[in-house]
Amino acid sequence: MSNPTPSPETSSAEALVAEHAEYKYGFVTEIEQETLPPGLDEGTIRHISAMKREPSWLTEWRLAAYRRWLEMETPVWPKVSYPPIDYQASSYYSAPKKKGEGPKSLDEVDPELLKTFEKLGIPLHERAALAGIAVDAVFDSVSVATTFKEKLASMGVLFCSFSEAVQNHPELVRRYLGSVVPVSDNYYAALNSAVFTDGSFVYVPKGVRCPMELSTYFRINAQNTGQFERTLIIADEGAYVSYLEGCTAPKRDENQLHAAVVELIALDRAQIKYSTVQNWYPGDKDGKGGIYNFVTKRGKCAGVDSRISWTQVETGSSITWKYPSCILLGDGSVGEFYSVALTNHRQQADTGTKMIHLGRNTRSTIISKGISAGHGQNTYRGLVQIQPGAKGARNYSQCDSLLIGDLCGAHTFPYLEVKTDDAQVEHEASTSKIGEDQIHYCRQRGLSEEDAVNLIVNGFCKQVFKELPMEFAVEAQKLLAVSLEGSVG
């Protein structure tokens, strides 16, 4: 029963995913890095803060978070299991060694880094860059380059690394940092607040529709380090921005921790669309190695008629723990969550969303598609909360699970808390096994078993994929194919 080798008796779909897929982003960049020795105490935090020449308020903010974190306990409620993490064993800062003052322009970025991102399909030279997408490239603990910065600045759009924002736009950072995810929000958010090293910052001014997709590509390279990035996106009144993030890491036998915090703020009539294609190294087929992806993402629809949409495609990481959420404060604001989470082999995911309705006539939509294969465990966990003031609130939730094989699991924990008398809350859920009949039908038309599974899974995810920007939708489809890859029988 636990023998993973496909035998003639095992079902065809099971055999299909039994073999380990090749993770093509698993290479390591040989580059000289400046890495802090492992360990975490107040000294480490002061050191990070000093290296980044941060103002003292930020150093204090970090220290307060750290002290808070020391008093907190690892959350045990997620349906995932892993050995306790030794926070003293990992390094909290690792960056490519700077030559001189650090790169002023792309031409001065270390060619090894440019090559690395090129290899990941993210060319950083603007002439080669993907049309219509500006990229902030984060390598371990620092941002190494941001493209199209000047072009965006001409429209008043600020898009830069978090560290730069601290130097150049301290008033905005100070005003909004921690305003959506307070330092004490949860264990990993507190840890991130103490030790975050870089990330992306976006500010779109009043009435501006950001002309290109903004994106951050996160790359973990160094060994025994964690990545703790912080992203802050502010869309001022009437502004619109679509933001994408992607991520990969080398194949290593040790688990690495990635604990990020993302805060979004949408003011009156502003709209933020945030898309993620998460492809951290998932570990091998026996569950060795892989990234622990413990992330807090939350958006605040602060203004009237504002809108925040989260779209995520989670295929990587050995463990995923994240709940991109919306606080619907402004009257008439809208929150959306579209998610595909795939777990294969020994991957575990506990993911979902929280929609907190505070304003009147607020609306939220949740579409979650979980796919479990191999020994993968996939949990949807969601909260829809309609607070007493949220007259006329509406929510629609749909959670579907697809199982491939007999050894995987799908779990759904939807929580509904309704404190008004006129809320409309709908919840639909389904769990189905990928049909041998469907696979056979496709094969009878000439498709290989692998192509058949991909086709069926992609169809299952369609409602979510159509929310992604075009290039990402194509990427996401390919990624699903790779994540399900294996030999037939």
Add this chain to the structure above:
Amino acid sequence: MTRPALFEIRDLKARVPEAEILHGLSLTIGPGEVHAIMGPNGSGKSTLAHVLTGREDYEIVGGSVRFAGADLLAMNVEERARAGVFLSFQYPIEIPGVATAYFLRAALNAVRKSKGLPEIDAMDFLTLAKEKAKLVQMDQRFLSRALNEGFSGGEKKRNEIFQMAVLEPRFAILDETDSGLDVDALRAVSNGVNALRSPERSFLVITHYHRLLEHIRPDFVHVLMKGRIVKSGGPELALELDRRGYQWVEEELAGTAGASR
């Protein structure tokens, strides 16, 4: 001049874990021929369709099947499909979220690829698909709808024949394609099949009723009983079966068996 058989089934025996269903079935089909298989419920008609297309729930315990000179039983499901064996399913499957056109183009390209032909792009495919849709009087809007999802019984069967028209197989099995069809749908489906008849393409039509065979006129009619072909004849046999049922065939068989003793 006799042409070599396209399809040659010899003494085929197949079983599911519980029981043997085909007990030594032999049938030879030449290019361009239309053979009808009729038989009472449980005689093994659908099993034959599944076994010939490689469904893995059946175990072949004896016999051989040659298709265009090749050992069909040695091929897996998709290899048979790519070689030109098509099954119009009795119960077509739904695939939510996958547009019919997208699915069929992927299938056509898989077939083309196996023959070393270049893939057909989306635009050319659409032209081809629209042309073929007319053949079965299928509304073009079905092309962009998810495969068979929410289709009526008749629409699903039309879609099967439409797929056949696009894939242009050398050998097509129609497994009770007439079941659940109203008169108009039956005519549309039959017209589609007739349009695809050619000197190279052969059909195996599995049905309970003579009604379909009025539209798709077979060259040969076979009676399948208890896993064997027990009687063969021309189109007139279908009419007789329709009129008299299967009882007399059984009695006739028992008589022959007695006489030979």
